[in-house]
Amino acid sequence: MTKDKTKIALVTGASRGLGKNTGLTLARKGIGIIVTYHSNHQEAKNVVSSIEEIGGTAVALQLDTSNTKNFDSFVGQLKQSLNDKWQTEHFDFLVNNAGIGVYASFADTTEDDFDRLMNIHVKGVFFLTQKLLPLINDGGRIVNISSGLARFALPGYAAYAAMKGAIEVLTRYMAKELGQRQIAVNVVAPGAIETDFADGAVRDNPEINNFIASQTALGRVGLPDDIGGAIASLLSEENRWVNAQRIEVSGGMFL
Numbered sequence: 001m002t003k004d005k006t007k008i009a010l011v012t013g014a015s016r017g018l019g020k021n022t023g024l025t026l027a028r029k030g031i032g033i034i035v036t037y038h039s040n041h042q043e044a045k046n047v048v049s050s051i052e053e054i055g056g057t058a059v060a061l062q063l064d065t066s067n068t069k070n071f072d073s074f075v076g077q078l079k080q081s082l083n084d085k086w087q088t089e090h091f092d093f094l095v096n097n098a099g100i101g102v103y104a105s106f107a108d109t110t111e112d113d114f115d116r117l118m119n120i121h122v123k124g125v126f127f128l129t130q131k132l133l134p135l136i137n138d139g140g141r142i143v144n145i146s147s148g149l150a151r152f153a154l155p156g157y158a159a160y161a162a163m164k165g166a167i168e169v170l171t172r173y174m175a176k177e178l179g180q181r182q183i184a185v186n187v188v189a190p191g192a193i194e195t196d197f198a199d200g201a202v203r204d205n206p207e208i209n210n211f212i213a214s215q216t217a218l219g220r221v222g223l224p225d226d227i228g229g230a231i232a233s234l235l236s237e238e239n240r241w242v243n244a245q246r247i248e249v250s251g252g253m254f255l
Helices: 018-028 039-053 068-085 109-133 158-183 197-204 207-214 224-234
Strands: 008-011 034-039 059-063 092-098 134-146 182-191 246-249
Touching: 008 018, 008 068, 018 034, 018 039, 018 092, 018 109, 018 224, 034 039, 034 068, 039 059, 039 182, 059 068, 068 109, 092 109, 109 134, 109 158, 134 224, 158 182, 182 224, 197 207
Parallel strands: 008 034, 008 092, 034 059, 092 134, 134 182, 182 246
Antiparallel strands: none
């Protein structure tokens, strides 16, 4: 167990967007946060500062989830940070959030685009989680991030949605195999959210925003706060018996 029974969560891609919101939401619940970022160190530092301002504890570590060759080095840095910050060798919660969006029709999707998506959204999640398993406490939790696009289809997202479909299947297999360690694994599938994802198209394009709102039962586009809280709830003790589930958090898109 961690010192003073403090729970610790590692959230990939937590320097902005949904990952940032998830980290801040968990920190408000007294959970220590390991923020990973791809390239913007200052944004990650700002997240750590925001967490510390509300009385939480956090560290930021650089991680390119598309490059499996660097995972051993990352694990070494993670071990050092866990020891330095929390005097422990393990953490409790893993949120595989890091991701990118590629908008292209099926006919125009390039092999390079496909490989980028595969490396980040599937291969990276698979092998990073594998590398981290020895550091996750028994009884811990894993949340993978999918998308509403794995259920409904919008032109331009064939490759991206296919990767998210793979993650939903992988989640069930992880839950099955890690159950012997009492590790629950679930997947959260956000609908359209106002972030800078895909160059902020949903947030900044009124036509897209209004269309999605018109197709959503609750009548608006999602906000980061709608997702971070849902992820945090899956990591709560109250939801300990939820396992191998796909939880769509979309406000009721395309019902």
